[in-house]
Amino acid sequence: MKTTKGFTLIELLVVIAVIAILIGLLLPAVQKVREAAARLKCQNNLKQLGLALHNYESAHQVLPAFNSLEGSNAGNFSIQARLLPYVEQENLRNMLSFDVSLTIGCCPGDLRPQFIEPAQTVLPLFRCPSDGSPDTFTVRSGTRGGATGRDFTYAGTNYHVNIGTALGTLYDSRLPTDGIAWVNSRVRLTDLRDGTSNTAAFGESLLGVQAQQAPAPTNDNERKRTMFNITCLWIDPSVPPRIPGLTAGYVVPYDPNAYYSMSLSSPLNRGWSGQRGAGWISGREYYTAYQHYLPPNSNIPDAQICGYGIFGARSNHPGGVNICFCDGSVRFIRDSISLDAWRAYATRNGGEVIPDN
Template identity: 80%
Template sequence: MIRFRRNAFTLIELLVVIAIIAILIGLLLPAVQKVREAASRMKCQNNMKQLALAVHNFESANQLLPAYSSLTGSNAGNFSIQARLLPFVEQENLRNLLTFDVSLTVGCCPGDVRPQFVVPAKTVLSLFRCPSDASQDTFTSRSGTSGGATGQDFVYAGTNYHVNIGTGVGTLYDARLPTDGIAWTNSRVRITDIIDGTSNTAAFGESLLGVQTQAPPAPTTDAERKRVMMNITCSWISPTIPPAVAGLNGGYVLPVDPAGYYSMSLASSLNRGWSGQRGAGWISGREYWTAYQHYLPPNSNIPDMQTCGNGVLGSRSNHTGGVNLALCDGSVRFVRDSITLTTWRAYGSRNGGEIITEE
């Protein structure tokens, strides 16, 4: 009797092998994703550490921390702290394209980018981007039509890293006047003014980029709420620059509880839609592009708010369970979403006298 050697799998054997491979891939993919996210989080922390150390080098050179934008006849802001730190993060050539004694834009809001600043405004810097946020690097923003602005589209390179302008409680969200953070408009803060201690005070936090459109629809999911802001009617334009009184002319004072702020804002006649421009331009000293507060807890599902560029601006990330925080001593730590709001706000103030006992 002649026996033939079998040189192939049966169909059942083949299906079993495919099933085993699928199971192995299913087990392997989460591990690969976890390793990839760990690497991204580490890269993000390194970026933020460079920014925190740049602040120290700036202070050494100027005997002051960098001020948040500057006002010379306009409430719309000027160049950002990020722009002023360029020489201290090995971007001297890009810094040489900027002239800080001339405003970034003309008119509002935002204004037309001056021709000499169009190229630097759209220059993407990996230092300003968290690798865990896969959003596009650039935004197209249409200028206003007042004060000389002509309603054109301008391209800006975005940023995930924002400077700490305080707790935001009460009227401290209005950084045109002094806040309890490390910077506000035309601030002159020194290291010695951080009396809570540099290891207990935030310098930079991270946030997710907006949704790449100026007027997105109302959010319907938590993911959307983290990337859009409520647009509040610009009712706080002041006849004096800076204004004599912080906050909206109508007396907009933030309650201690963020849920109260959200319900108040949604019900208010001031609410006029939504904005997707969070983090839209690292070069600009508009709060909702380059600043944040500690009013909302990390990764809050309560949307931010902006009016005339200022507002309530939180810290968020795609890192699992928390956000990176760069402190004024140059260190970076991962802060979990479970942190108490009291402790989180303590990191936001430079002079609150709080004792931080948990992270």
């Protein structure tokens, strides 16, 4: 009698199970390798921005100011846009004119026609490969000051300039902050009394949820990508509600949890926005700036009013964020860093002693 050789059903199931186990063992290793490569690419992007910042300072004897246009503070070009010639984007820079505002009107404004094309140009240098969000945002302009309520496309960025701690009254970058830039600032590297290796220049953050009026966040990931829309920034109950010379008139408390709980229950909270990082070209804080008020990868949402506010550093890298310092070095700062040490990295001349973290 002739017999036919082959697998029995049990043998076939065993082989399939072994293959599944091998794939299960291999997949985490592949994911780790992929994330390591993405983190390295992210660090390289930040290093290029750090070198560009040095070259800009060498050429102009001053670091670029945030959102600068003499006589105005709304809707103008970002520091990232001003660094274009120093990251091999001279052709793109030539499409911009820094002597006129980027937008017309406000809340937000209409892009001027000549800036529509560059605004929607996606630059891989400005994108962290670990953040898989879409590269572009659709932003609807307001209807004030000549804005027409139209939709405009912006190319986003994960890399933001350090504008300080946001403590107390320092969240309003229209006034001098303790970071390296504010509106019409003129900071030099020699002004960094804490040392260039102890002062942050750029940090990364996750792109928003791609909605101008986002729904209320329901999980941690959404909270990392969503902002409060606040009519006035927050009150520390121990101080009077108006501070002379401060536009918003309120003081941010030391404890981020206090800021969060008050913001949640505040009648000043008028909804949510998902525009974080929406446009590398725009000198609006929620587009291109960050602070060290919230700890790295905080689950507490950012907050914004007319651009200024509270903006954190966040990433999809497990356990921390990449930060470029003013000496051009890039370090991975872990989520476990103490809040005082984290905030010390934001200040240019705070005089803090920063422990090893």
